[in-house]
Amino acid sequence: xxxxxxxxxxxxxxxxxxxxxxxxxxxxxxxxxxxxxxxxxxxxxxxxxxxxxxxxxxxxxxxxxxxxxxxxxxxxxxxxxxxxxxxxxxxxxxxxxxxxxxxxxxxxxxxxxxxxxxxxxxxxxxxxxxxxxxxxxxxxxxxxxxxxxxxxxxxxxxxxxxxxxxxxxxxxxxxxxxxxxxxxxxxxxxxxxxx
Numbered sequence: 001x002x003x004x005x006x007x008x009x010x011x012x013x014x015x016x017x018x019x020x021x022x023x024x025x026x027x028x029x030x031x032x033x034x035x036x037x038x039x040x041x042x043x044x045x046x047x048x049x050x051x052x053x054x055x056x057x058x059x060x061x062x063x064x065x066x067x068x069x070x071x072x073x074x075x076x077x078x079x080x081x082x083x084x085x086x087x088x089x090x091x092x093x094x095x096x097x098x099x100x101x102x103x104x105x106x107x108x109x110x111x112x113x114x115x116x117x118x119x120x121x122x123x124x125x126x127x128x129x130x131x132x133x134x135x136x137x138x139x140x141x142x143x144x145x146x147x148x149x150x151x152x153x154x155x156x157x158x159x160x161x162x163x164x165x166x167x168x169x170x171x172x173x174x175x176x177x178x179x180x181x182x183x184x185x186x187x188x189x190x191x192x193x194x195x
Contacts, residue, residue, distance in 0.1 A: 005085055012082065092133035095140050098174045107173060109133045119165040120144060125152030127187045142166070142180040147187050154184050
């Protein structure tokens, strides 16, 4: 679902961007004196987008305003759906832990995130860590963001996170695998003055 949403998002942004570039470029070109084709919406430098006659042509028709309102309502609802889908973060609320008796137990996702974040913050060279859970409750995964001190080797920090924090989280929840996406960034610091 996320891949489909990401594809729809990119296609919509690409189409809207292309339309805006084409329309804006055509208006600019006509304004600079380029002669447009006969079928184009602008015919000259002083032409308007909608004339008085075009704006009032359908006003007295009974179907006009309900159609305009319905189309605008659909556009607004689609735009709100798109915005909500883009802004919504998929966070896992609970993780199913195998207790060995065939029943299982539910672990709050927030508790696992807090422990994983605190464990990652204790690693050498990590200035700040943040984690979220993704996936399904039977097969969770993690997104981890680490801000590293300037003198830390990213490979070492990644190895420590994998060997310690993520391994402990996987073992404590009894999961066979615990995939994680890790993003590393360095803490910005002022340049040191050498005298």
